[in-house]
Every structure is written in C-alpha cells, then in structure tokens.
Amino acid sequence: MQRKYTIAVDAMGGDAAPGMVIEGLHKSAAFINKNGVAIRLYGDEAQINPLLQKFPAVAAMSEVVHTSEKVMPDDKPSNVIRRGRTTSMWLAIESVRNGQADAVVSAGNTGCLLGISKLVISMLPGVKRPAITTCVPSKKNKRTVLLDLGANSECNEVNIFQFLIMGSLYAKIICGQARPKAAILNIGSEAGKGLDYLTRASDMVSANKENLDFDYAGFAEGDDIFKGEVDVIATDGFSGNVALKTLEGAAKFITSSLKSAIKSSWIARLGAAIMLPQLLKFRNKFDPRKYNGAVFLGLNGIVVKSHGGTDAVGFANAVQYAAALVSADFNSSVRDKMEKIKL
Numbered sequence: 322m323q324r325k326y327t328i329a330v331d332a333m334g335g336d337a338a339p340g341m342v343i344e345g346l347h348k349s350a351a352f353i354n355k356n357g358v359a360i361r362l363y364g365d366e367a368q369i370n371p372l373l374q375k376f377p378a379v380a381a382m383s384e385v386v387h388t389s390e391k392v393m394p395d396d397k398p399s400n401v402i403r404r405g406r407t408t409s410m411w412l413a414i415e416s417v418r419n420g421q422a423d424a425v426v427s428a429g430n431t432g433c434l435l436g437i438s439k440l441v442i443s444m445l446p447g448v449k450r451p452a453i454t455t456c457v458p459s460k461k462n463k464r465t466v467l468l469d470l471g472a473n474s475e476c477n478e479v480n481i482f483q484f485l486i487m488g489s490l491y492a493k494i495i496c497g498q499a500r501p502k503a504a505i506l507n508i509g510s511e512a513g514k515g516l517d518y519l520t521r522a523s524d525m526v527s528a529n530k531e532n533l534d535f536d537y538a539g540f541a542e543g544d545d546i547f548k549g550e551v552d553v554i555a556t557d558g559f560s561g562n563v564a565l566k567t568l569e570g571a572a573k574f575i576t577s578s579l580k581s582a583i584k585s586s587w588i589a590r591l592g593a594a595i596m597l598p599q600l601l602k603f604r605n606k607f608d609p610r611k612y613n614g615a616v617f618l619g620l621n622g623i624v625v626k627s628h629g630g631t632d633a634v635g636f637a638n639a640v641q642y643a644a645a646l647v648s649a650d651f652n653s654s655v656r657d658k659m660e661k662i663k664l
Contacts, residue, residue, distance in 0.1 A: 324359035329413040329422035332364030333391035334429025343372040345636030363409040398436030417622035424623035424643040447659030451619040460549035471562035478521035484555035489535035504541035506556035614639030
C-alpha cells in the first residue's frame with residue numbers, strides 16, 4: 322500500500338509502554354491504513370521487535386528507529402532539553418521538524434512533550450501560543466471541544482481569539498461539525514461580565530466575522546460544557562485545566578457512588594441487572610478512553626498527547642486523532658485562517 326503520511330510514535334512513553342503502544346496501533350490499524358499512514362516507532366528495538374512479531378499488521382505498516390533512552394515520568398523539561406536528545410520522545414518530535422513524519426503521538430511526560438515540541442517544531446506562522454485541546458461528551462450525542470487545558474496559565478485576547486479559530490477547525494475534523502458554534506468561557510453569559518481581555522477577545526471575533534467559518538455564541542459558563550449547545554469553548558490554560566480536572570473528578574465520584582449504590586442491597590443489584598443495557602450505554606458514553614488524546618494545536622506539526630495511564634483502546638484513539646488531522650491537512654487550514662484575520 323502506498324503511504325501518503327507518516328506518524329512518529331514514541332513507543333516508550335506511557336505507564337505500560339511499549340506493549341500498550343503496539344497493541345494500540347494494532348487496534349487502530351484499519352483506520353491508519355484507510356488514511357494512508359505509515360508509522361515510525363521510536364524506542365528500544367529489543368522490546369519492540371518481539372511485540373511486532375505478535376502483531377504482524379503493525380509490523381507491516383511500521384519501521385523501528387532504535388534508541389535505548391526514554392523520557393521518565395518525573396523528568397523536568399529543562400533537563401531533557403539539555404541532556405535528552407537521544408530519547409525516544411525527542412527523536413520522534415525531531416522527525417516532524419526534519420520532514421520524516423507529519424505528526425507525533427506520545428503517552429509520555431506532558432511537560433516534556435510540550436516543551437520539546439515548542440523548541441524543536443516551533444509555532445505555526447501567525448499563531449502566538451499553543452493550546453492543549455481535547456473533547457468531552459455532551460448532550461445530544463455530541464462532543465464539546467475544550468481549549469486551552471494547561472499550556473498557558475495566562476492569556477490575552479489574541480490568544481483566546483486564536484484558540485476559537487483553531488478549536489473550531491478541530492471540531493470540524495474530529496467532531497464532524499460543519500459549522501461549529503463557539504464560545505468563550507466566562508463567569509456569566511452577559512456582555513460585560515468577567516475580565517476585560519475576554520471582552521476584547523469577543524470584540525475581535527465580531528471584527529473578523531466575515532472571515533470566520535464558525536458561529537459565535539458569546540460567553541459560556543461552566544455548566545454549558547455538557548449542554549451540547551456550543552461545540553467549542555475557549556479559555557486560558559489555568560481555567561481550562563481546573564475545569565477539566567473538576568470534570569474528571571466529578572465523573573469518578575459519580576461512577577464510584579453508582580457502584581456503591583448498586584452493591585448496597587440485593588434489591589439494588591436486581592434493579593441494576595434489569596437496567597444493565599442502559600447502564601452499559603451510560604458507561605460507554607463516558608468511557609474516558611474514547612476521548613483520550615489531547616492535541617497541541619498551533620504547533621508547526623501535529624502533536625498528540627495520550628494519557629500516560631491509558632490502555633491500548635485509549636492509545637488507538639489518540640493515534641486516530643493524529644491520522645485524521647494529518648489526512649485533513651489541518652495545519653494548512655490554520656495557516657490560511659491566520660492570514661485572513663485582523664489582530
């Protein structure tokens with residue numbers, strides 16, 4: 322099969338790497354092949370090659386670039402930048418800069434992945450800051466795109482405006498929204514609420530309305546994330562990270578409480594058995610593996626961060642995000658938009 326694109330994979334990143342990584346590629350093989358993608362695996366070939374023998378479909382679409390070094394979960398970005406240039410993460414990112422790959426996927430250390438990517442790949446022309454981006458489930462069987470989730474603790478109006486642009490393009494490709502509805506996270510939906518730079522960001526949207534391919538919904542509050550009324554919500558990395566961690570904590574609390582309630586009596590267990598099909602649908606909708614894969618939008622190359630503790634199913638989803646963005650030429654769309662807007 323002729324391959325159009327290449328994804329570099331940090332095979333040594335993640336709690337259960339490289340086994341989880343190779344199995345994840347196996348689970349996403351059909352999607353990868355459909356999109357004409359080849360895989361470059363960076364890591365220890367003594368650990369990777371035996372796994373490839375178990376998964377011939379992965380072996381057929383992959384090549385291995387050997388390195389015995391890897392970024393550890395507790396490594397600091399500054400140390401890796403100084404002494405980690407032969408790690409699997411660094412080499413995978415560097416392959417994007419060198420034109421050997423179009424995207425990189427890693428379940429390794431988030432701070433190191435972002436720091437190395439900003440240094441090695443740099444930013445897209447016109448984009449001021451990168452944004453960590455993901456999707457969360459919402460009503461009406463939709464997903465809401467959230468950004469920034471921690472790359473920038475402080476932002477200005479230009480950053481928020483650019484996050485709306487990139488997030489809306491992301492929603493079109495990943496969530497299938499032909500014309501997304503986008504909003505800015507604030508403490509109220511009324512005009513004039515919140516910090517001044519949020520008002521200025523809103524004004525920038527209005528000034529560029531004719532060059533945008535999303536509908537602006539104004540300000541959104543925290544409880545709008547799950548309503549399904551808006552497709553994209555942009556905020557600074559501090560608020561976004563707090564919101565995401567709160568959502569994750571709430572989901573774990575609800576799941577734990579539901580399990581405890583089911584186990585509390587035989588009547589509850591009987592009721593759960595009767596409701597099993599609906600409970601399974603509920604679990605499937607909120608399965609975090611379906612949403613695994615945070616994308617660093619704004620970089621001059623596609624970088625996807627998988628959760629370090631995910632399994633093969635979750636990693637497969639992260640790889641599919643990368644394949645979808647590469648095959649849709651996402652960054653070219655961002656470049657075109659940035660050339661048309663007024664800052």
